[in-house]
Amino acid sequence: MARGNPNAIALGPGKLYIAVLGTPEPADLTTPWESVSANWVPLGYTDEGSTFNYSVDSESVEVAEELDPVAVALTSREGSVSFALAEMTAKNMQRALNGGSIVAGTGIVTFEPPDLGEEVRVMLGWESEDGEERWVYRKALQTGGLEINRRKGAEKAVIPCEFKLEKPSAAKLFKVIFDEARAA
Template sequence: MAAPTIQPGQIKTGPGRILYAPLGTAIPTFTAAASKITGTWTTWVEVGATEEGLTYTESTDTSDITVAESLYPVRTVTTGKSSRVAFTMSHVSDVNWKLAMNGGTITTSGTGVTKLNTYVPPLVGQEVRVMLGFLSLDEDEALIWPQVFNVGSVETGRGSFDAKHGLPVEFAAELPDPAVMTTPYKRWTSGSLAQGV
């Protein structure tokens, strides 16, 4: 049996940058230079460090169409799709708290060492969607989810001295305004990942 052709550049490891922005923020115009993706993330905010990086999951629900004369289905149809972007933010800042809670308001008083921020969560129906982005460590892969909503439970423990706090989130990717993008996400690649057909 012939061995497969191994492409080391397509075997990816390591984390990347996770960014978010309000709905309607300009999506970077990506180009490739020296096998890296370049683009300006104007007004996008980084979430900072995470527990284990980002996990993207896409699932497809299906149903089999059967007939009495066949043991196999004659067709399998798609009955639903869902996409999830999950990570746990290690930076438990006020802006990351607001991201995890689907909005709310932060008011500030004082400056410098007297600065005090007060957060008020959104009421039901006042939650907001955001845009999410990811740029790989090698800067050869970028993903944009133009409309997401946190559907996960946010649990942040305050335990022993060596127990690190975190803000877990699980964003559901939604179909965005077609003026922004006509799909729930878009992926750009360069270098050895940009294999094409």
């Protein structure tokens, strides 16, 4: 007798996408992201895939007459998506620094970061390697520090990113689409 569903085990780094706020979201697992909207752009290679974090903070409600809390009150929650972009490009620098300007010249491209207050929020998307899972993060701002290490040998320079999720107007923080076989 099987103890679980081996078809529900998720493997691989998947594929990351980025889009401007308000971009239409995928409604299924089969329509390519770029067909849902041309605004969905693949982020390319990452160093070690991506990580989604979600946490809830709480406080216990205590009374003098009980040893145990009589209730638990939720006080905040936070979500984030982190990854390290492995492609050193002006576009990825712009994404990691929440905007800025890219100017193409003769044989060169320059990037300058945005001024404080000019940061741009984005949407993020993720799709599993097997195409049976999609995540849409509706509003995100890159808040992680930027530290680019240059080392000898095959150790590549990467652009670290940690996008914190913000509550979008009239929507939840994120949406997950699963294949129906993963309903249980």
